[in-house]
Amino acid sequence: MSISAPRNDFKKRLLRGEALHGLWLSMASPVASEALSLVGxxxxxxxxxxxAIDLASVQPLLQAAAVGNAHAVVRPAWNDKVLIKRALDMGAQTLLIPFVETAAEAAAAVEASRYPPHGVRGVAGGTRASRFGLAPDHFQVADQEVCILVQLETMAALDRLEEIAAIPGVDGIFIGPSDLSASMGFLGQATAPEVQDVLAKTAGRIYACGKASGILATNGELAKRYLDWGYNFVAGAVELGLMLKASQGLLADMRTTKS
Known part of the structure; x- marks a missing residue:
């Protein structure tokens, strides 16, 4: 039986400018991962x-998500070459690198995701990324299948957006509304008009750079707003928030008594 290294269809669709609808996962539950991978x-x-997802939890989550058709993206805890290497070895092909503020930091993230001579990713032969060593083409295709998304979360980062986007190997720019709003003096107010105005303008700036643009919303209405502004990979909510909202609604319905 011939076994090939996995290809990154998400990256191809992203670079074509397709609108890609996502969900943010914060619970280290393979059951939830598998179930949500089947939703669409x-x-x-x-x-x-x-x-509270540590590195030991990532591989089982990726394995569970592989049941469905949703592409798995991993956000490492930091822009660190060891964390990046480990996530890639576990089979993640798309990484969202947090808190990138300079072109040099973006370049370091790309370098950490590539094997020598194009980068500094450590080499291991028997990881999930290489189908546990059974895919002979892994080292030939791995670099081109990796997708690096850098997250800009402060006004200082936005001031350097064009410089960051120009780094070869940066496939997309993701905006973090919560930290951005805090850096603007609107802590906990990501939907404040001043913040939303910056987000709307930033979508156009990313598009002008020829890069994919992403963002995290907290509900469907906000997600549709961001898509209308031109963000093309949008997480509609965090799964824990959806669970809590649905649970609160259920409890309210149960407590409603007939007069």
Whole structure:
């Protein structure tokens, strides 16, 4: 039986400018990962920065998500070459690198995701990324199948957006509304008009750079707004928030008594 290294269809669709609808995952639950991979989302993001998902939990989440058609994206806890290497070895092909503020930081993320001579990614032969060493073409295709998305989360980062977007190997720019709003003096107010105005203008700037643009929303209405502005890979919500909202609604319905 011939086994080939996996290809990154998400990257191809992203670079074609397709609108890709995603969901943010914060729970280290393979059951939830598998179930949500079957819903029809284009991509699921596993967050190891702010959520209680450690590196040992990532591979089972990726394996569970592989049941469905949603592409798995991993956000490492930091722009660190060791964390990037480990996530890639576990089989993640698309990484969202948090808190990138300079072109040099973006370049470092790209370098960490590529094997020598084009980067500094450590070489291991028996990882999930290479089908546990059974895919003979892994080293030939790995670099081109990796997708690097850099997350800009401060006004200082937005001031350098064009410089960051110009780095070869940066496939998309993702905006973090929560940290951005905090850097603007609107902590906890990502939907403030001043913040939303910056987000709307930023979508156009990313498009002008010829890069894919992404963002995290908290509900369907906000997600549609961002898509209308030109963001083309949008996470509609965080799964924990959806669960809590649905649970609160159910409890309210149950407590409603007939007069």
């Amino acid at each position: 989302f284009d991509w699921l993001l596993f967050d190891t920065e702010h959520a």
